[in-house]
Amino acid sequence: MxxxxxxxxxxxxxxxxxxxxxxxxxxxxxxxxxxxxxxxxxxxxxxxxxxxxxxxxxxxxxxxxxxxxxxxxxxxxxxxxxxxxxxGPQNYTDDGFGVHLAFFSRTPAEARVRILEGRRRQVEERREGLRDAVAKANGTLDRYTRQLHQLGLESSEREVRWLNEVIAAEQADPNPAPSRTAPNRTVKTEGEPDHG
Missing domain, CATH: 1.10.10.10 (Winged helix-like DNA-binding domain superfamily/Winged helix DNA-binding domain)
Structure with a gap:
């Protein structure tokens, strides 16, 4: 990577x-x-x-x-x-996915969707593994270990939701226009004085 x-x-x-x-x-x-x-x-x-x-x-x-x-x-x-x-599957891992995602603007649309779907499968498998571990260890884990498993489970569920949204956006518009927001530009909020 x-x-x-x-x-x-x-x-x-x-x-x-x-x-x-x-x-x-x-x-x-x-x-x-x-x-x-x-x-x-x-x-x-x-x-x-x-x-x-x-x-x-x-x-x-x-x-x-x-x-x-x-x-x-x-x-x-x-x-x-x-x-x-x-x-390939090396692009679905935590390290591989992060690096690949950073260059998605230069990645072919079909490859982006395949990588996103592969990542989703991997995170779903991780989520199911955590659910099984928590269910099997019901009552045998101390509260901190349970909280750690819960954190991992919630994180996996959040990532699956995010991946679903990104995949849907990719399928709706595989060639999005680059962001038109100027870098380092701040947006004035209501009631804030205008110094420019």
């Missing part, structure tokens, strides 16, 4: 490793934390495979090391297109 995330971000623009790590954390932080220990070996592997290229950039200060800027190659663009179109 790290390969998909790196290629997807480099598709937007070239960037150096630190910036890439910040963007990965910002984009996918809720799903997964990235470390330099996993990022730089992945960058080297992608470079060896010809999917990204490195540019040392202008060395403005002789005493400082130049930042290595990574950019996508044509082969990297092809690989990204393959990865976002992949609807």
């Amino acid at each position: 790290l390969e998909l995330a790196i290629l997807g971000l480099l598709l937007e623009s070239p960037m150096h490793g630190y910036e890439l790590r910040k963007r990965l954390t910002g984009l996918l932080g809720a799903f997964r934390a990235f470390s330099y220990g996993s990022l730089y070996p992945a960058l080297r592997r992608l470079q060896t495979d010809g999917l990204i290229a490195e540019d040392a950039g202008p060395d403005l200060l002789v005493k400082r090391r130049a930042k290595r800027v990574y950019q996508l190659t044509p082969l990297g663009r092809e690989r990204f297109a393959e990865l976002v179109a992949d609807t």
Whole structure:
């Protein structure tokens, strides 16, 4: 999944490793934390495979090391297109789904629906497993373990509802227009002074 995330971000623009790590954390932080220990070996592997290229950039200060800027190659663009179109079960897992969802705007409509449906099946199975565990352990669990199971059950039910809504929206309009809201723009609420 790290390969998909790196290629997807480099598709937007070239960037150096630190910036890439910040963007990965910002984009996918809720799903997964990235470390330099996993990022730089992945960058080297992608470079060896010809999917990204490195540019040392202008060395403005002789005493400082130049930042290595990574950019996508044509082969990297092809690989990204393959990865976002992949609807295999690895894309339904907690980590896989989060990364794939972050790039849904570049994922073919049919693949989006298949991934959403696969994720829904996986979460429904998890939900049923939790229900069975709670039913079988009726009276044998302490209250904290019961609360933990209840939290997991409620979270699974909420995710299934959300997935149903997203799937319905995808089926109704598989090619939604990008959001027209300007970034960093605040909406004035009633009674608030206008400072602009």
